[in-house]
Amino acid sequence: MSRKPCCVGEGLKKGAWTTEEDKKLISYIHEHGEGGWRDIPQKAGLKRCGKSCRLRWTNYLKPDVKRGEFSSEEEQIIIMLHASRGNKWSDIARHLPRRTDNEVKNYWNTHLKKRLIEQCIDPVTHKPLASNSNHTVNTPPENLHSLAAPSSDKQYSRSSSMPSLSRLTNKDGTPVQGGALSHKKRFKKSSSTSRLLNKVAAKVTSVKEILSASMEGSLSATTLPYASHSNGFSEQIGNEEDSSNAFLTNTLAEFDPFSQSPLYSEHEINATSDLGMDYDFSHFLEKLGRDDHNEENDMNVEYGHDLLIPGFATGLMCLKKSHQLALMIKTI
DNA sequence: AACAGTCTCAACCGCCTCGAG
DNA sequence: TCTCGAGGCGGTTGAGACTGT
Secondary structure, three states, X not given: OOOOOOOOOOOOOOOOOOHHHHHHHHHHHHHHOOOOOOOHHHHHOOOOOXXXXXXXHHHHHOOOOOOOOXXXXXXXXXXXXXXXXXXXXXXXXXOOOOOOHHHHHHHHHHHHHHHHHHOOEOOOOOOEOOOOOOOOOXXXXXXXXXXXXXXXXXXXXXXXXXXXXXXXXXXXXXXXXXXXXXXXXXXXXXXXXXXXXXXHHHHOOOHHHHHHXXXXXXXXXXXXXXXXXXXXXXXXXXXXXXXXXXXXXXXXXXXXXXXXXXXXXXXXXXXXXXXXXXXXXXXXXXXXXXXXXXXXXXXXXXXXXXXXXXXXXXXXXXXXXXXXXXXXXXXX
């Protein structure tokens, strides 16, 4: 037993990393690769604990770490996975390629947990808080119109429709520490996804029309667990064309990077390179719904439509496949 | 302008698991 | 089989930025 302890030795630096330290660590790892964290500080000329180096690299410096605001789709995934898996942050983060467990955890603690509480949903059990009868748990929207942008401060002052925060960044693009934005400022930072959806919601006259148009484009809805929610449009699409479910499932599997395993190869992750507007999270949501349906963990919560939009996710999935929707969006 | 309170998140802490010796 | 260190993970902390007065 001649191994040295990882973090012994006096004079080890703690606290925030400097740019110089970052450069040293990046330079060393680029040259020698990851691993052997115990020896990295000495070899890289850093007065840091190896563990600290590993955390700094994996959570911040690693090139494929995605930084910045969480999309509404990512938020939904986090909430849904947390409902079924609990505080398994690394597990949850694996379903959000390029996001770190630390970031997911922080986002949950600072944003999503509060929002669930404001929605009178227990963030631990994901069930309605029974103790407060004055609050009503929102039900999924009757149609897309209810997804239109809030028209008054009152609506988003509850944070229910509050978009994700955008991180403030320094001149060099690195995120600054700390920082709190007022609700109004937060709302101004509404994600492009939300804005687009609001435009769509305002543009079309009814969800049914959209779905009808969508289905004419060779795809139809599938019978998802979500579709059983008390939301009219989900039920409509759920029974339209069962015969094409297999086709849709195959189609989704083709595009679903998560379908093989919750653990993604680097190739797979790179293939999804940018999980912004270009990535269709609804595929993942659809699969997740199937998986969770088969598990013992059963979510009985009807989330507010701004937290989870099961039927809407389903509808969006169909819409995404529809050439007609693409044309519609182009005209907006 | 100054101050106190609030908020965020990078970093640390401590525990656990796994594998090498 | 046992010991111990590396790596992984979840919980917590505190520096610093922001907000309100």
